Amino acid sequence: MAGHSKWANIQHRKGRQDKARGKLFSKLSKEITIAAKIGGPDPDMNPRLRLAVANAKGQSMPKDNIQRAIDKATGNDVEAYEEIRYEGFGPGGIGIIVEVSTDNRNRAASEVRTAFSKNGGNLGETGAVAFMFDQVGEIRYSEEVADEEAMFEAAIEAGAEDVTYEEGDEDEGEPGERIVYCARDDLAEVAGNLQAALGDAKSVNIIWKPQTLTPVEADKTDSVIKLLEVLDDLDDVQNVYANADFPED
Secondary structure (H helix, E strand, O other): OHHHHHHHHHHHHHHOOHHHHHHHHHHHHHHHHHHHHHHOOOHHHOHHHHHHHHHHHHOOOOHHHHHHHHHHOOOOOOOOOEEEEEEEEOHHHOEEEEEEEEOOHHHHHHHHHHHHHOOOOEEOOOOOOHHHEEEEEEEEEEOOOOOHHHHHHHHHHHOOOEEEEEOOOHHHOOOOEEEEEEEHHHHHHHHHHHHHHHOOOOEEEEEEEEOOOEEOOHHHHHHHHHHHHHHHHOOOEEEEEEOEEOOOO
């Protein structure tokens, strides 16, 4: 999955920048607030909030920030967020899914549509792309937690379906990640089993995983990456998924 890894590595490189770090914390805070608003402020009684808090901790988000995000959900001035999925195509016909949490549907739709149209893509109808992806559970651990064999054994015993590896950034001294996939409905159980065996994961999420990857021609690589970056930078956007298979550097 070279393409997926390249996009993920681009996101990680952006994540090392202070501005992007703030953007990441903003997204994590929004998810915590939404989860607490929907299911209550107690992580022990709210699985979505428990997951959001775990992911925030995995990204080294300060405890005070996490608590403020939870407390915000109990205030009278908290925004009423709507969760929307947009689907479209990028340069070369790659499929893209954009998950949005917004307090203004019209603004979000306009910004997502503009991002596609100005960067060589086009926004499609609901269902135009989703059939090319599967919703699955994804659990990420640093490769330093366990070697390939130990991770595979732990994952299978935990009830997972597959384990892959994503290279880190050697230039920055960042280790790679071992990625565990499981059925969406089994995520909580598998994540809990892995936590008992290996400790806290870096992230635990339900994601859109491409069934197959669409090769990106070399001359379209920069255009595709630009579109994905522009979408990811929108304030209302929480997640961006693509089935792009980028050529090796």
